[in-house]
Amino acid sequence: MDKKNNYIDFGERGRFNTANKLNDLTGKEWIKFTKSWFIHRPPRRKTDEILHPAKFPETLVEEFIAFFSKAGGWVLDPFLGTGSTSIAAGRMKRNSVGIEINKKYFDTAASRIKKEKFSSQIHTLLGSSLKIDKILKQNNLENIKFDYTITSPPYWNQLERNSIRQKGRKEKGLDTIYSDYKRDIGNINSYEEFIEVQAKIFDKIFDLTKTLGYLTIITNNIYFEGKLYPLAFDTAVSLTKRGDKSWVLKDEKIWMQDDKALVALGVNNAWVGNRHHQYCLNFRKE
């Protein structure tokens, strides 16, 4: 350790400043993550892991968790799916809580987590995040203040509506709706209502987050019946207009998916884009 300057030299990784308030990264690693876009090439998934139609790679979540929290911190995912965030948090030595409404995905998450030996606390809870405060209380977890939330909510009701990609999902044996539960926000048909209910869940998460804690929402704009629904943009704006529960929008990071095949959309007729990116929206509680 360079005592005068409070640096620890991690060799190839660079130098870690012991005054770093946010994470355990060196300056070199910190700067690398601040680029506004990224391409992520995760290791190939085992077939028993391709059980969710919209799963994000654990290795991608690990990179975000590494930036927005320290080892021993608490990470939340209110739309857990098959448990990628819990697994990433465990691997990164963070504690975590994940909430999932669909019993099938919840069971998959629980069995995937059981297969790994984590030294941190990993809580997987079945229920609706609309009632997150009650669920945490029932499980004696109501006193946790989260350092970081990373999640990917349903993209409105698009899993059900998007016919071309649906065909591919059906062929792979993947679900084309998440569930028929009333509280599954992917079953809300009105776009405006979806934006409001989604924002209500993040109001609750605001109360559960430490001051200066971060939130990352992975979502996208949606092209449907000839027009673009700016879901990612409306999500970003809606969370900043919640009175005393307003999140501060800090930035977007664009996840470039350069490994998706191009589909012939609108050829010789009209513009329809091949949407091969997703938005990672970063907010902070201030």
Ligand SMILES: C[S@@+](CC[C@H](N)C(=O)[O-])C[C@H]1O[C@@H](n2cnc3c(N)ncnc32)[C@H](O)[C@@H]1O
């Ligand atoms: C885009 S997926 C998340 C996938 C997850 N990131 C993964 O890697 O598996 C959205 C998830 O939210 C769940 N969900 C929808 N409404 C919910 C609610 N009210 N409370 C909790 N989970 C909900 C769905 O069942 C679905 O699994």
